Amino acid sequence: MTQGINLNNFFSDYIKRESIFKDKKILQSNYDPETIIHRDNEIKQLADILAPCLKNEKPSNLFVYGKTGTGKTCVIKHIITEIEKISLQNSLNLKFIYLNCKLKRTADTEYRVIAQICRALGKEIPITGLPTEEVYNTFHSILESEHRNVILVLDEIDELVKKIGDDILYNLTRINTELKNSQLVLIGISNNIMFVDTLDPRVKSSLSEEELLFNSYNALQLQDILKKRALFALRDNNIDSGVIEKCAAYAAREHGDARRAIELLRVSAELADRANSGKILLSHLDEAQDKIEKERVIEITKSQPRQHQLVLFSILSLCPNNEKNIFTGEAYELYMKLCSKINLRPLTQRRVSDVISELDMLGVVNAKVISKGRYGRTREINLNLSKELLQETRKLLESSLDIKTSSLSNL
DNA sequence: CGAGATTCATGTGAAGTATACCTTTAGGCTTAA
DNA sequence: AAGCCTAAAGGTATACTTCACATGAATCTCGTA
Secondary structure (H helix, E strand, C coil): CCCCHHHHHHHHHHHHHHCCEECCHHHHCCCCCCCCCCHHHHHHHHHHHHHHHHCCCCCCCEEEECCCCHHHHHHHHHHHHHHHHHHHHHHCEEEEEEEEEECCCCCCCCHHHHHHHHHHCCCCCCCCCCCCHHHHHHHHHHHHHCCCCEEEEEECHHHHHHHCCCCCHHHHHHHHHHCCCCCEEEEEEECCCCCCCCCCCHHHHHHEEEEECCCCHHHHHHHHHHHHHHHHHHHCEECCCCHHHHHHHHHHHCCCHHHHHHHHHHHHHHHHHCCCCECCHHHHHHHHHHHHHHHHHHHHHHCCHHHHHHHHHHHHHHHCCCCCCCCHHHHHHHHHHHHHHCCCCCCCCHHHHHHHHHHHCCCCCEEEEEEHHHHHHEEEECCCCCCCHHHHHHHHHHHHCCCCCHHHCCC
C-alpha cells in the first residue's frame, strides 16, 4: 500500500485551499439574478403588459421572440417571481406555469403539454391512456373550481407547433372564452422570428395580442453581464485580464448568447479551481470551450433511447475519423447488422430516417437532404465533433449497448 | 448539342398496428344487519 | 342489501410499421442543327 494518493492529505488540503468561487450558484444556468442589466426596456414593457393580473384583470396574451440566450426566459421568470411575491402579499390566487416544449417525452405532444399543466396545478395525470379531451376538461375544472388565474409560459413553442401543429394553441386560447371564474394568459416564447406568420390567423391574432422582441446582446453588453455575475460569484482578483473579454467575444460570435457566456465562465472557473491555479487564465477558457461541447454531446448521447443510440453508433463507426460524409443507406445497413449482433429488433428504414433527423435536431450530427442526381436522394450525414470527442462518444455507446468492437471488424 | 424523359435511393405523408396504460362495468365474494 | 375486489371490455396516446407516392439532379435519349 505504498502507492496511491493519500486521501487524508488530499481532502484536508482541499478544505484549506481557497476556492475561486465565492458563490457558485450565481453562475449556474438556473440562477435567477436579482437585477438584469441591458434589458430595462423589455422588463418595463413586460411589466406593463402583465401588471393587470394584479388587479384581477386579464393581461393580453403575449408572444416573445429572440435568439437563444438573449434573456427571454430569464426576464420572464424574473418578472414572474416578482409578481408572485406581490400576489402572495395581497393573497391573489395567481399561478405561473413554465413549460419547455422541447423536452422530449415531457412536453412535446398536445396530451403531454396539457397533462404537464394539470400536474403543475397539483393534479396527477397518467402518462397515457386518457383521451386528450378528458385532460382538457380536468384542466378546465381545476381552473373553474379554484378561481385561479393562470399565466402559462410555453418556451420553445415553435418546436412544438412544428411537430404537432397549432391546434393546441387554438384550444388553449379557446379555453379562456369558456372560463367564468378564472383567466388563462398565454405567453409564447420562440427562437424563430418568423414563427407567428406560420400560424393559423385566428391563433395568431389571439396569441400575439402583444409582441416583444429581444435583440441579441453585443460583446460589450455581454462583458457587463459577465463582470456583474463574476463580482458576486467569484472571489476578487482571480480572473486574468482578457478572460472576460474573450469569453464575451466567443459568445457574441454565437449570436450573443448570454447563457453560453456565463456557462463558459463557470466552467473555466471550475477548471482553474481544479488545477489549483488560483486564477482563471485564458487557457482555461479554451479548455472550457471543449469541455462544454463534450459534456453536451455526452449528455445527449446518454439520454437517448437504445435504438437511437445504436443508430448514432452506426454513424460514428462509419466515419471514425470524421472525414467523409455518409448516407442513410450505409448507416442503415450497418445498423441492421449491429441489431442482429446485439439481438435488438431492428427498426424500419422509415423510422431510422426519422431517428436520424431527430439526432440532427439535437445537434449531435448534421444531416442534410441532398439529391445525388441519377444516384438518388438521401441524407448526407456528417459529424462536426472533434476526433477525440467522437471516439469518446463511440466508446460510451459501445459499452452502453454492449457491443464488442472485435466483432465489428468482420462485418 | 441540348431539351426533355428517365432513373435511383430514399425522403415523406397517411393510415394501420402493437403496446402500455386508463376508466368503466359487471360479476362474484364478503360482510353486516 | 351494501360494500369491496377483480377481471374483462372498451377506450386512448405513442412509437413504430406498411404502403404508396414525391423528389430532384445526374444521366440518358433522341431530334435537330
